Amino acid sequence: MERIRSFIDAAGWPRIIIALFLLGLFVVAPFVQVRLDASISDTLVRFGMNGVMVLAMVPMVQAGCGLNFGLPLGIIAGLLGAITSIELELTGILGVLVAMCIAIPIAAVFGWAYGLLLNRVKGGEMMIATYVGFSSVAFMCIMWLLLPYKSPNMVWGYAGTGLRTTISVDGYWIRAISDFLSFQQGKYFYFPTGMFLFLALLCVLMWLFMRTKTGTAMTTVGSNPDYARASGVDVDRMRTISVILSTVLGAIGIIVYQQSFGFIQLYMGPFYMAFPAVASILIGGASVNKATILNVIIGTILFQGILTMTPSVINSIVQTDMSEVVRIVVSNGMILYALTRVVKVKSR
Amino acid sequence: MKYTLREQISHFLVQYAVPIIFVLLSVFAIPLSRFSTQYLVQEMVARLARDSFLVLSLLIPIMAGMGLNFGMVLGAMAGEIGLIFITDWNVMGIQGMLLAMIISTPLAIFLGWMCGVILNKAKGREMVTSFILGFFMNGVYQLVVLYGFGNIIPIKNPALVLSRGFGIRNVTNLAGIRHCLDDLFSFNVMGITIPAATFLVIGAFCLFITWFSRTKLGQDMRAVGQDQEVSDSTGIPVERTRIISIVISTVLACYGQIIFLQNIGTMNTYNSHEQAGMFAIASLLVGGASVSRATIPNVFLGVILFHLMFVVSPMAGKYLIGEAQLGEFFRVFVSYGVIAIALVLYSWRRHKERERARRSLRGAA
Amino acid sequence: MKRQYVIDALIVLALVAFSVFLYQSGKGYTLIFDNRDITIGDTSYPALPYIRVSLGGVSGRPLEIMGGDRDMMTVMGRKHVLKVEILSDDEETVTATSEHRFVIRYDGGNLLSIPALLSGDAEWNRRIELNVAPPKEDEAPKEEMPGTGNPK
Numbered sequence: 109m110e111r112i113r114s115f116i117d118a119a120g121w122p123r124i125i126i127a128l129f130l131l132g133l134f135v136v137a138p139f140v141q142v143r144l145d146a147s148i149s150d151t152l153v154r155f156g157m158n159g160v161m162v163l164a165m166v167p168m169v170q171a172g173c174g175l176n177f178g179l180p181l182g183i184i185a186g187l188l189g190a191i192t193s194i195e196l197e198l199t200g201i202l203g204v205l206v207a208m209c210i211a212i213p214i215a216a217v218f219g220w221a222y223g224l225l226l227n228r229v230k231g232g233e234m235m236i237a238t239y240v241g242f243s244s245v246a247f248m249c250i251m252w253l254l255l256p257y258k259s260p261n262m263v264w265g266y267a268g269t270g271l272r273t274t275i276s277v278d279g280y281w282i283r284a285i286s287d288f289l290s291f292q293q294g295k296y297f298y299f300p301t302g303m304f305l306f307l308a309l310l311c312v313l314m315w316l317f318m319r320t321k322t323g324t325a326m327t328t329v330g331s332n333p334d335y336a337r338a339s340g341v342d343v344d345r346m347r348t349i350s351v352i353l354s355t356v357l358g359a360i361g362i363i364v365y366q367q368s369f370g371f372i373q374l375y376m377g378p379f380y381m382a383f384p385a386v387a388s389i390l391i392g393g394a395s396v397n398k399a400t401i402l403n404v405i406i407g408t409i410l411f412q413g414i415l416t417m418t419p420s421v422i423n424s425i426v427q428t429d430m431s432e433v434v435r436i437v438v439s440n441g442m443i444l445y446a447l448t449r450v451v452k453v454k455s456r
Numbered sequence: 457m458k459y460t461l462r463e464q465i466s467h468f469l470v471q472y473a474v475p476i477i478f479v480l481l482s483v484f485a486i487p488l489s490r491f492s493t494q495y496l497v498q499e500m501v502a503r504l505a506r507d508s509f510l511v512l513s514l515l516i517p518i519m520a521g522m523g524l525n526f527g528m529v530l531g532a533m534a535g536e537i538g539l540i541f542i543t544d545w546n547v548m549g550i551q552g553m554l555l556a557m558i559i560s561t562p563l564a565i566f567l568g569w570m571c572g573v574i575l576n577k578a579k580g581r582e583m584v585t586s587f588i589l590g591f592f593m594n595g596v597y598q599l600v601v602l603y604g605f606g607n608i609i610p611i612k613n614p615a616l617v618l619s620r621g622f623g624i625r626n627v628t629n630l631a632g633i634r635h636c637l638d639d640l641f642s643f644n645v646m647g648i649t650i651p652a653a654t655f656l657v658i659g660a661f662c663l664f665i666t667w668f669s670r671t672k673l674g675q676d677m678r679a680v681g682q683d684q685e686v687s688d689s690t691g692i693p694v695e696r697t698r699i700i701s702i703v704i705s706t707v708l709a710c711y712g713q714i715i716f717l718q719n720i721g722t723m724n725t726y727n728s729h730e731q732a733g734m735f736a737i738a739s740l741l742v743g744g745a746s747v748s749r750a751t752i753p754n755v756f757l758g759v760i761l762f763h764l765m766f767v768v769s770p771m772a773g774k775y776l777i778g779e780a781q782l783g784e785f786f787r788v789f790v791s792y793g794v795i796a797i798a799l800v801l802y803s804w805r806r807h808k809e810r811e812r813a814r815r816s817l818r819g820a821a
Numbered sequence: 822m823k824r825q826y827v828i829d830a831l832i833v834l835a836l837v838a839f840s841v842f843l844y845q846s847g848k849g850y851t852l853i854f855d856n857r858d859i860t861i862g863d864t865s866y867p868a869l870p871y872i873r874v875s876l877g878g879v880s881g882r883p884l885e886i887m888g889g890d891r892d893m894m895t896v897m898g899r900k901h902v903l904k905v906e907i908l909s910d911d912e913e914t915v916t917a918t919s920e921h922r923f924v925i926r927y928d929g930g931n932l933l934s935i936p937a938l939l940s941g942d943a944e945w946n947r948r949i950e951l952n953v954a955p956p957k958e959d960e961a962p963k964e965e966m967p968g969t970g971n972p973k
Contacts, residue, residue: 177584225800228804229803229804229807230803231580231803231807231810232583232799232803232806232807234584235583236796236800236803238584238587239792239795239799242795243789243793243795243796246789247789250789253782383591430603432598433599435595436591436595436598437592437596437599440588440589440591440592440595441592441595443588444585444588447578447584447585447588448577448585545844546848546849547843547844547847547848548895548897550847551846551847551897552843552847554843555843555844558836558839
């Protein structure tokens with residue numbers, strides 16, 4: 109009994125409710141003619157698609173910069189890389205790699221500037237990050253109209269200029285990462301091995317990085333800034349590195365997402381993309397100032413599981429699509445819970 | 457301490473950077489848009505009547521040091537639920553509007569109280585919390601209005617309900633109360649219609665705020681806004697004062713949304729409140745307010761400047777580059793950008809003050 | 822402490838009473854003024870050639886209705902004074918005027934037969950189903966792009 113209570117305390121009620129809810133959905137699924145294998149496959153694919161963007165939360169949380177609501181900045185860098193790769197008519201794994209190679213330096217520059225900004229506004233990072241994300245998306249809306257891309261697959265046909273709202277990567281590098289060593293089991297079960305290997309690689313790299321000198325210094329900055337300063341760590345530099353890292357991972361994350369999803373979404377597409385990522389890592393057990401790779405994996409599976417299962421299962425039970433409402437309530441409820449849990453503001 | 461003229465000017469420029477940029481933008485864009493003065497003045501008068509109340513509702517939490525109340529969308533939702541009911545009962549005119557206000561008041565008080573309690577648990581990060589709370593409650597609102605109305609809560613007017621038998625339609629027609637306050641008495645000055653009744657309500661509200669800030673409660677709020685620990689030691693119930701400020705703001709936002717929608721005449725059942733929050737906050741900041749200081753003149757200046765830019769920019773974009781879409785995106789960018797800049801300036805200043813405090817502390821030790 | 826409760830209760834009561842008043846006086850009704858031949862029970866009433874009807878206190882133009890025609894008006898509140906003027910054939914001069922106090926009987930649509938009213942039939946106010954065709958457009962809410970809308 110004691111053990112159960114301490115487990116509940118450690119995990120927190122919302123997480124347990126969400127986990128039980130997901131478990132319930134999986135149990136009910138076969139009774140309402142929802143195929144389990146298809147559902148699990150969908151969940152896995154979406155886990156792989158979103159994993160990297162959730163992983164992008166880790167460095168900033170660890171360095172005490174809070175949840176990165178400014179993820180759209182990294183996503184924009186990724187979008188620039190992706191459309192440039194298509195403009196160059198590159199296909200297959202090469203296309204993806206080139207997209208990443210272009211996106212990473214852009215993301216690093218964005219992240220550096222964004223990090224400098226966040227260092228001047230300690231204590232108010234999350235709100236500012238949100239609006240930096242929003243306004244950069246809005247600014248890029250103007251740029252997508254004006255940038256001189258020419259590929260007929262990407263621009264509006266009748267005008268010849270201005271990028272389209274959604275661009276298909278079919279014929280270029282659709283599932284270029286996912287299909288590496290992937291396999292199909294029966295008609296409904298598809299396992300994107302490549303995407304998992306890639307995510308695992310990034311997770312391992314992140315894990316290793318967190319154990320380097322820089323990584324531990326970064327964690328110290330987040331957990332105890334005064335101690336870090338006293339022991340001679342350059343706090344602002346560590347924070348900037350974490351922001352750059354997060355932005356770069358955001359850029360890579362969106363490319364992974366696109367190659368599996370099959371489309372590049374421009375304009376208002378990236379607008380709300382930070383919120384599912386933030387919600388995922390919180391569901392996985394992270395708090396506003398502590399996050400681990402395990403949090404990323406558990407959280408993404410739980411959150412994406414709910415997103416996959418609610419439309420199919422709830423729809424067959426009540427004959428109405430409630431998935432949108434469930435998504436809004438679960439993700440924002442989780443963020444709200446995390447924000448109200450931390451009593452003291454750390455960065456003083 | 458004495459300031460030189462130069463320092464005063466630079467201080468003025470920093471404090472009013474955002475309004476100055478907006479004035480310059482407008483000066484540049486108005487001639488490009490080719491709108492007539494008559495049209496623009498009429499638009500601005502109409503928009504002042506429509507939006508001022510919503511923006512004014514933000515002032516009290518700023519006074520209490522809780523920043524921009526992104527939770528005002530909760531009030532807007534309460535107002536919309538009241539409007540759905542009176543539309544269903546077909547209560548029209550000014551009676552309908554008053555009835556909607558009475559119905560939604562308890563709901564707004566409850567939501568405001570809830571918001572206040574939650575914000576007390578997230579001191580120091582009120583803004584981001586109220587922002588997320590707005591999103592969260594939007595989900596709850598959808599749950600209630602899209603699945604509860606016509607199901608658990610009876611709605612008999614078939615024009616309101618989706619064809620599947622429950623849930624309110626995307627667009628609710630408020631023809632019954634359209635312009636009921638604006639047309640209560642209005643007059644014409646040189647071909648420009650002035651909705652005098654609406655302006656009277658707004659004027660009364662301004663007086664209320666001025667009066668309120670002089671009461672004991674208002675003074676307490678200022679004190680809490682200055683320093684919570686000091687206020688607590690002087691016996692001010694800090695948490696309670698903060699909750700009251702949010703409740704007042706939520707209720708006023710609810711009335712503001714009803715006044716706004718009686719002017720528009722149709723309601724986007726699932727979007728109106730979201731936009732209300734963002735545009736009210738952007739307007740206030742454009743008027744030269746900051747996260748910690750906002751006055752009534754800021755509100756009116758802000759509404760005029762912000763909406764002037766909004767009216768003018770698509771046409772200006774069209775004539776300048778031949779693409780109206782560009783102007784549309786530009787104004788979206790500006791409204792988010794303004795909020796971002798204001799937040800950055802505020803946090804920056806606070807960060808600097810803290811650094812200075814820490815340095816002086818270290819120097820003393 | 823107790824006094825405070827009493828005052829609170831009184832305020833709430835006053836608000837409830839005020840709401841009831843607002844509801845009563847603000848509720849909208851659709852009236853259809855009918856000037857057709859009509860049979861109620863065993864009696865038939867012939868349509869009048871040309872009439873003009875107006876409601877006291879309700880702003881808006883009076884309705885002029887030819888024989889065999891009907892016209893519609895939306896009004897607020899239940900109690901009204903209906904003024905009926907019978908016009909001569911040249912459609913200019915008023916030949917007879919009568920005023921009737923009445924209380925609208927039904928929610929929704931009310932069919933008011935003027936010939937029956939003038940003949941003093943109590944059943945002149947009848948219920949009518951208004952076939953409001955619900956607007957055909959949207960179903961569930963669309964995901965609207967954030968921030969792209971116009972602030973009105």
